[in-house]
Amino acid sequence: MKQKDINIKNRRATFDFEIVETFTAGLVLTGTEIKSIRSGHASLVDTFCYISAQGEVWVKNMNIATYFYGTYNNHEARRDRKLLLNRKEISKLVRNGRDAGFSIVPLRLFINERGLAKLVIGIARGKKEYDKRQAIKERDDKRSLARIMRR
DSSP: OOGGGOEEEOHHHHHHEEEEEEEEEEEOOOHHHHHHHHTTOEEOTTOEEEEOTTSOEEEESOEEOOOTTOOTTOOOTTOOEEEEOOHHHHHHHHHHHTSTTEEEEEEEEEEOTTSOEEEEEEEEEEOOHHHHHHHHHHHHHHHHHHHHHHO
């Protein structure tokens, strides 16, 4: 896999949440973590972000598999990782994150053109059950329309 091909998405987030605003954040990683991401061994399933008492944004429960060629210096797979955002973005997250019904959810992990790992996070509002059914119906309609157009 090339570095530019790394694009790990959290598909469940767009189904369970309505995304209000997005931010792109850097990640504080160790050497074996970035090597594992570059080989495509990361997952955003059941991942969420929180703001610590010091005003720092952290991502919790993100799985980056241990690096195969790592030695005793290998990293822990599901440790908390710090996100790098500027002060204005953090204050916006704090303001919106405190409102009831809003969450900070990771949407996509990718490697940028400079070779750095970036995480797209979003301020999200939870969807109701009927909103989810509507999304499923729209997806099925789109599939059936595409099937008809191919004939």
